[in-house]
Every structure is written in C-alpha cells, then in structure tokens.
Amino acid sequence: MTLLEERIRRDGVVRGPDVLKVDSFLNHQIDVELLDEIGKEFYRLFSGENVTKILTIEASGIGVACIAAQRFHVPVIFAKKSQTKNIAGPVYTSKVESFTHGRVYDILVSKEFLRPEDRVLLIDDFLANGSALQGLISLVRDAGATLVGAGICIEKAFQPGGALIRSMGVRVESLARVKALREGIGVEFL
C-alpha cells in the first residue's frame, strides 16, 4: 500500500536494525484518516470472506481494528493481556512473547464472543516474530471458529513471523513489507 509506505518513509524512525518507530502516526499518536485508508484496503482484500468478527490484541491493534470494522460492519474483539474483574466466566487463553516488552504473557478472550460459527479476521499493527499472531490463531482454533486470514499494517519481512504464519496455511496480507531497516539511511520495502 503506497500511502502507508510513503508515510513510513516520511515519518518512521529507524532505531537500529530491528526497531522501526511509527509512534507519530500508528501506535502512540494515531492518524485516524490513515487508519481509514488502511481499513478500506483490508476491506478490499477480505470483503469476499464473509467476515463476522475482527480479532485483535490490546493495545495498539485496537484502533486499526475498530476503524477497519466500520467497513466490514462487524464487531471487534480485543484479546486482553490479563484477567480483570470485568471478565468473569470461561475464556480461551494462549501465551504471547512480547518482543517490545521482553516478556511472556497470557492473552484471553471470553468464550461468549468467539463462536464456532464465526469467520474471524485477525488485525494487528505489526508482524515481526509472529508470537502475537500465533496466540490469536490459537484462540480462534480453540473456539472452533474459521480463520479467514490476518491483515497486518507493517510486516518486518526480515524477521521470521510472516514465513512462519504463512507456512501454517494462514493467509497473511501485509500492507507494508519491510525488507531492511538501515539506521541513518531509512526503510527498504519488499
């Protein structure tokens, strides 16, 4: 998606070979007009799939997921990173290793909202090592729901997540695929 690649080139900041900061428009400050274009593109890619639910993970996937969901006219579910007083009753859980925070945590979704008849589209801002996406896939499979694919804003294609998830037979659509991050030079796309 040219618009997103251009925005990454303009406003993304490369902080070493692994770290791309996009916090001025995607995951700290959020440009909702850009998110609307991203949502439109996910809809173009997955509109034939009869999606019934969009599933993401807190926190930075929520904005993209909600604005994309307006196109699909379906609810968003966001997997939570810890048990709270406000989720009671049965849940699906899985484990996710966070590259950004350097730890492993549980994610959970209430069984009430993910049903065998659901056709689920996963949406997230980044795909790097694929741990978050694997966790979400596991929740969908535990629910016996149908996984239609994953819509990703930025894939770090030099990290193993994309290949891993595609090798599981999951359709992954990444709107910007980063080939390399070169500090002081910039971002190379596939």
Next chain:
Amino acid sequence: MTLLEERIRRDGVVRGPDVLKVDSFLNHQIDVELLDEIGKEFYRLFSGENVTKILTIEASGIGVACIAAQRFHVPVIFAKKSQTKNIAGPVYTSKVESFTHGRVYDILVSKEFLRPEDRVLLIDDFLANGSALQGLISLVRDAGATLVGAGICIEKAFQPGGALIRSMGVRVESLARVKALREGIGVEFL
C-alpha cells in the same frame, strides 16, 4: 444519551454494587456502530472547542477515541501504561490507580505529541474513581496544553470520580450516568 442507556439496560450485566460488565459491546467485544453514535455525540458536545488532539489511555479507551476522532479530524494519542522499546526520548508521566486490576501503574505520553498549543479532549470508556482521568489531566497540564474537557461513555455517578474531576474545574460530559447498580434488578440512571 438514550441509545447508550438502552444498550446498557439490555446488554450490561450487574455483578455486585460496583461492577457493571459491558464487555459485550464496549470494552472487550466492541460494537463499532454504537461507537460511531457515541463519537457523534462527543462531537456535538465539544465541536465548538477547537480540539486539536484527543487523549485517552490504553486499552479500552482507544476504540472510542479513534472513532470519535474521525468526527473531529484530529489525531488520537493514547497514554501507555509502561515504557517500551518503541518510546524513546522525553515523556510526561503520571500515576494511575486501577480499580479493575487492583494496582498502581505509571502512564506516559511522549512530549513530542502533546504541545503547549494543543487543545486536548480526554476520552475514556468509564469514569469511576477518577484516577485514570486525573492521570491524563496531569499529563495535559505538564505539557502546558489546554484541557477542553472529558468525554466519558459511562460514569458511575455513585463513585467519587465525577464530582472530584468537576471540582477541579474540568468540564465532564458523561453519556450515561449510573446512579446505582442492583444485582438481579438492573441499572438505575441519573
């Protein structure tokens, strides 16, 4: 806002005198069409205020904030609950006590995105003890920005947060003000 009150009456679940579960439409599963009506109402209330930024806190405020921001045509910033590799550089911080999680945590916003010339609208899903809102207000004041007010989906008006924040001179607009939660009976609104 009648639509929201009706939805709370229909789909909210009262779990004791303090706990109102709205996770089927607001903060776990999200009804984006409802969020759009909520965003429209916040815009009606604050459209005269020349808002330049909407500030919320991860995670459950993000969806409402993003969809409201589409009406205002301004960016969203969400305060983060912990330092990550992806926020480098100077930040404003404050402390928030979570009623839901039973602990105190730091929230932070990059100084880059909250500027003295900004006119900031706070948005969140719940107002109960007011700790999250106080934390956000403190970030706005530290930045020297102008606080135009707070737009809240559900205020638990029997808890002290609303009175506390209003006594600070902050304009608080809550779309549903809960007077009492009665298990087995339901929700009473102000």
